[in-house]
Structures are given as C-alpha cells and as structure tokens.
Amino acid sequence: MQTDSSFTFVLFGGTGDLSMRKILPALFEAHRAGGMLADSGKIVAVARHAADRGEYIQWVNEHVKPHVSKNGVDETAWSSFLERIEFVKIDLGNPEDFALLRDAVKDLPGIRVFYLATGPSLFVPICRALASVGLNENARIVLEKPLGYDLKSSNAINDAVGEIFAEEQIYRIDHYLGKEPVQNLLALRFGNALFEPLWRREWVESIQITIAEELGVEARGDFYDNTGALRDMVQNHLLQLLSIVAMEPPHSMDSDSVRDEKLRVLRALKPINPLDIGKVAVRGQYHSGVIRGTAVPAYATEPGVKPNSTTETFVALKVEIENWRWAGVPFFLRTGKRLADRVAEIVVNFRAVPHSALGASALRAGANRLVIRLQPNETIRLYCLAKQPGEGMNLASVHLDLAFDQFFREGQMEAYQRLLLDVINGRLALFVRRDEQEAAWRWVEPILNEWKASNKPPKPYAAGTWGPAAASAMLAQHGTCWLEEEN
Template sequence: MQTDSSFTFVLFGGTGDLSMRKILPALYEAHRAGMLAASGKIVAVARHEEDRAGYLQWVNEHVKAHVAKSGIDEGAWASFVDRIEYVKLDLGKAEDFVKLRDALQDQSGTRVFYLATGPSLFVPICHALASVGLNENARIVLEKPLGYDLRSSNAINDAVGEIFAEEQIYRIDHYLGKEPVQNLLALRFGNALFEPLWRREWVESIQITIAEELGVEARGDFYDNTGALRDMVQNHLLQLLSIVAMEPPHSMDSDSVRDEKLRVLRALKPIDPRDISKVAVRGQYHAGVIRGTSVPAYATESGVKTDSATETFVALKVEIENWRWAGVPFFLRTGKRLADRVAEIVVNFRAVPHSALGASALRAGANRLVIRLQPNEMIRLYCLAKKPGEGMNLSSVHLDLAFDQFFKEGQMEAYQRLLLDVINGRLALFVRRDEQEAAWKWVEPILNEWAASGKPKPYAAGTWGPAAASAMLAQHGTCWLEEEN
C-alpha cells in the first residue's frame, strides 16, 4: 500500500551509522515495494562538506551493504537515489537553518524530521527548526536514548513539547515494529484459543530475552555512560513486557493501544532497594571466546574506563500488580557478548493438575509458546504427543509459524514499517510521553542502588551471563530456555 500523500523526509545525521545501516535501507525497501508516493523526497542533513553528488557516492558505498537479503534492484536503486537531496548544515549557524527552510520551500505534503543524532542535539535542533517556522505541520522522530534518567528525559520532553505537540512527536522503539510483535497481538486478540489462557491461572512464568554476541564495538564512550539498564531495559524490554501483558484494547488506534500499555507500566510492582539483590542481577563481560574467536574484556574496550562499573548484562524478576498477572514472575534479560544473538519471548504455561499419562505431562514447560524476534522470526507452540510404538510414552513436539515459509510476501523490516507509519501519521507503535515516564520511574530505584553499590558480577564473553541470573530463576523452580534444552 502506497503512502497516503506526498512527503519530505528530512534526515538529521544523514551520514551517520544509523542512517546508513537502518533508515536509508528501510526507505529503499519501501520505495522498491511501491509504498512511497512518487512525489516524496528525502533530504539528508549533516555537517560534512559534500555536494549532492558526493553524498550520493557516500550512500552508494555505505547503504547497499545493509539492504535486505533480496539484494539491490539497480533500476529501483537509481530511482530511489533520485529522491535524495543533501544539505550541509552546522547546528551552530542559524543561517544554515534558513538555508534548510529555503531548500524545503518547494516540497509539498507531510514534512518529517528524523533526528538520528545524539539526544544532546534534540533540543537545539527543535529550537532551530522553530526559529525558521519549520515546526508547523510537521512530525518529528526521536531516537533513543531519550535522556539519562527521569529528570533528563522530562527536560528533553518539556523542551521538545514546547515546540511540537504530543501528536507530532514519534519516539521510536524499533522492537515494536517487528513482525512477531505484531503477530503476538493478532494471536492474542484474534484467536479464542489463546486469550482465555493468557492469565495467572494458566501461565506459570514469562521470559523476555534480548541477547547480543557483539560487544560495545565503537560505542565505548557512549555505552560506558549508559549501561544495559538504560540502553535496553528502560525502553525495549519494558515495551515488549507491556505488549505481552496488556489488556485487549478497544481498537487498534494509537491511543487505545498505548493506554493499555501504560496501564501495565503503572502496575509494575515497585522494587524496594532492600530487595534489589534478590530480583536484579547485573554483570560485566570479561575476556572470552565467541564462535572460536577470542574477544577482550569490556574494561579494555576503546572508550571504556579501566575501572568501569557499567553493567553489560541485566536480569530482572518483575511482577505486575493487577488482576490478570498477580503472582506471575516475568523474567527480563539482556546482555552483550553472550553465547548467541537472540531476542525472544517465552510463555511457560502451567502443567496439568493431574495426569493419568505419567510424569511427563506434569513437567513444567511442557506447554510453552516461544515468540522469536531475531534472528529468524517465528512463533512456536510446544505441546506433548505420544511417541510412536508401544506404551503411552510422551514427547515434546511443536507447531511452527515460520513467516518466511507460510507467507509468500516478503516480510517488512521493523524500521520500514515504522517509517511508513510516521509518514502516514500512525502513532500506535510509538512511545507516548506518559509511557516513557512510567518506565523511568520504575527503573530509577535500580539505577540509584547500583550507583551506590559495588561492581557488576563478572561473566566470560561467550556465556549466558553471571551464574546469579540462573540462580534467580532456580529459586522459582524454573530456568532459562537454553538451559533446559
């Protein structure tokens, strides 16, 4: 489906890593699929001394490698780069924003400003846009992290909110655009099979994991002042938790969905600082081996302080104090330099209360739903079946929804979906300010306690994190999915 109207997509940080790896490839895929209005334009903005030809050469060198598996269609690529203009802009020069306004004067339709920059630049850019009248009839996209804590997040939101109305602000979290997350909503609210089971009477526990094999790469300076709790938990993991646990919305319009997510975030049981050691584990990777390659310790990475107490791993036990989920533990986990790259949601259903078929039917986790977000997106339902042959011997089997096999159409990448939603004015998959505030309020006691306490627990790169993360689940009679397998 094509975008509703003409648009001008202004990309601040147009030469940056995020633009090259995610944003421009996503716009190219939307263009190739015929989803962008023919009159739509892309205006890249950066400080580099380039003309349009020089910028397009940069795009050719750095974007093509990140296009999806289907590769480049040279005809589509040529017509895509025809959409792109380049404006050199120094944020410290007011006259450069006048030049930007003049460059946009002949463009019609929706105007989108995407800030693929550091959060410290969000407010100066917004003020500069307003100074030349570019905040009117426009949408602004803010990348994470939006602040360092609740206070700084509120400061940014207050400043941006003076210039753009809330319905103009799109706070992006790309995990919400992933196909399996959308399918989770379809499974829950479109099928009578799952919704009656989606509650404390039938769910024993839920795990949400976002694991990375990579370390901090070239982001040591940024990451050492951020850490896994701010970088991943406050946004991605709590957003996934709210999608899993939310009540059925009245409709799929933006405020109905976000109202239900907010109710979950506000129902999170506050963490008492005295209990943090029981429900929160933080770790930091040391040297190790990943897929046969030796990797260094976090403290020796470029840009990282040698005595750093920044966590690269977090595991949490979370409870939701409402009627549907009271007493059900949610286990959240994220980390760098772990044994595998995987993002998944695991719903463990309770065992049957009594079985005439033997102990296998009473095993925890015999019935389980696994929603894999990456690397291979799929949904898998585990259940028990009789083994062929004599006797009533049960074995675990699974039913798969593998999207690439079941649906012949190509899958839409998360950024592609979200960028189309921005252009078309759909806010449901973006984070509202009150959601963000609720997440920061819940996270802050952990941040404060960790800032006042000792160093994170060490774990070897290439493992699944500190042993304390496994011990935390063992106290509840369960384990992480990979440990069971």
C-alpha cells in the same frame, strides 16, 4: 500498505551509522516495493561531512548499498531511489544554518518528517532551530533513543520538545515494536479465541523476555560506558515488550487505545524495594572470552571504556505486575552483550496439568509453552506433548511452527520500514507516548540509584556465555530456568 501521502523526509545525521544501516535501507525497500511511498516524496539528508549532493550520493552508494536487498540490488530501483534524495550541508551547532534547510524544503510537497538520528544532546537545539525558521508547522518529529539519562533529563527533553511540537507530532521510536512477531503477538492474542482465556495467572506459570547480543560495544564505548544495559535496553525495549505481552485487550487498534493499555501495565509494575534488589536484579560485565572460535577482549579494555569501569553490560530482572490478570506471575527480563548467541525472544510458560493419568512427563514444567522469536529468524512456536509412536503411552515434546518466511510468500517488512511508513502516514500506535516513557523511568530509577549507592561492581562473566551464574540462580529459586538451559 500503500499510500498516496506526499512527504518530505528530512534526515538529520544523514551520514551516521544508523542512517546508513537502517533508515535509508528501509526507505529504499519501501521505494522498491512500489506504491508504499508517494512518487512525489523526497528525502533531504542533513549533515556536515559531505560537501555537496554529489559527494553525499557517493557516500550513500558506498555505505548504504551493502545493507539493502539481501538478494542483490535492483539497479533500476536504486537509481530511481537516489533521485528522491537531496542534500543540505548544515552545522547543527549553528542555528543560522537552518535557513538553508528552510529554503531547501519550502517548495517540496506534503507533510514534513524530521528524523533526528543524532545524539540526544542535539534534540532540543535542533527542534528550537527548526521552530526559529518556521519548520515546526505541518511536521512530525522522530526521536531516537536514548531520550535522556534518567527521569529528570528525559522530562527536560520532553518539556523542551513539547514547547515546539504537540504530542501528536512527536514519534518516539522503539524499533522492537515494529518487528513482525510483535505485531503477530497482538494478532494471536486479540484475533483468536484460543489464547485469550489462557493468557492470565491461572494458566501462565512464568514469562521470559530475552534480548541477547553476541557483539560487544563496538565503536560505542564512550556512549555505552555512560549508559549501561539497564538504560540502553531495559528502560525502553524490554519494558515495551513486557507491556505488549501483558496488556489488556484494547477496544480498538487506534494509537491511544493501544498506548493506554500499555501504560496501565507500566504503572502496575511492582516497585522494587532497594533491600530486595540483590534478590531480583543481577548486573554483570563481560570479561575476555571466546565467541564462535574468536577470542574477544574484556569490556574494560574496549576503546572508549574506562579501565576501572563498573558499567553493566548484562542485566537480569524478576518483575511482577500488580493487577488481577498477572498477580503472582514472575516476568524474567534479560539482556546483555557478548553472550553466547544473538537472540531476542518471548517465552510464555504455561502451567502443567493439575493431574496426569499419562505419567510424570505431563506434569513437568514447560510441557506447554509459546516461544515468540524476534531475531535472528522471526517465528512463533507452540510446544505441546504428543504420544511417541510404538507401544505404551510415552509422551514427547512436539511443536507447531509459524515461520513467516515460509508461510507467507510476500517478503516480510523490516521493523524500520514499517515504522517509517507509519510516521509518514501519521500512525502513532507503535510509538512511545510521553507518559509511557515517564512510567518506565520511574520504575527503573530506584534500581539505578541503589546500584550507584551500593558501589558494588557488576558480577563478571566470560564473553561467549549466557551471563553471570546469579541470573540462573534467580530463576532456580522459582523452580524454573532460562530456555536454553533446558537443552
């Protein structure tokens, strides 16, 4: 992915955690690879926690280096990367300071990219301040999640930003869409005749999508306690992954063709009846427990969390899509903090053969399945049955692996690296369009409202487990179980 596109990349929140862990490391990897970033491209960090460029570069050396290049830092590449970086000290609460930014970038070449690695409360003030000094022309704006607290607040942000930037200038980022296995899911489905005929209700029994974390809320207690797992993960990451899995083949891979098909999936989600929420939605909150031999505290005792908090740290949902391809196929979504393992995966369970002359093992659920692992290691694994060596026709489960780091010699591109290059080069396909976001909020809101109205506390689960038992019981009602429970 090479480019000659000159750019000025303006990073708001330039000293923040996201900038240190993800954004600047991703830009460095693109720089180090050579040819991905135009030589003339500049990075302008905006913050108020550094006095000048020298202090900011020292900050970057201390906080970014630990997150780049797993095999060590190429000091020559690192030094040349730092030469790309400029710094502007701005108080984002003072619109008059944006004249300093205008003066800093006015002579820099290429398209301007404004990356808002800040809280959503600052999105609208920053956009208005940019417009006040004429920086909304020849520009692209990147918005991090969460974009609002509900449909109303999301629309308010989108309306205000939309008055300043056209929709084709707005890049709503969801880093899961930039992961290599998600891209390969599109390649598997739409580049091979093998899977497409099977990718439908006649041959698929159920689909599971899991994003599990071992970590708790860390230093984000104040934010998380006002957000919860449904807003933080389901409304965006999980529903975006579901739409990729379930979408119809687009007529091309241009941005609107892909996003049109995802939107059709989101609009086809079966609305959840408030009376059925207890059957198809499980919310939980972690209590104290042990993870990999280390005792961890309960959510309610985490810094910044209210002691009597009813915020959910775990959600499991049964979702249905009302269209011809997927009618009747349950999609089970799950996410949580302080779970037994850090894993993100998509599991496609195919139906058993209708009749077996080879014994009952060929009829068991899950004999044929596709497991797309997004993290920690990125792989795609296809399970099928084969005869065991020896006498008799005894079947055993075997699998075919596509391990990207072993099959492809060139290094994998991290999700943020791919997405940032797409912004610089004007590719919108992997970013969320406004109507997608609205459709996701419309589907999620009744669940939020019912949980709030019922005032029932989340179900407890011990840290280091896979969540409340009710999540397993929900799948058992459909004659299936979560993937890890089969082992």
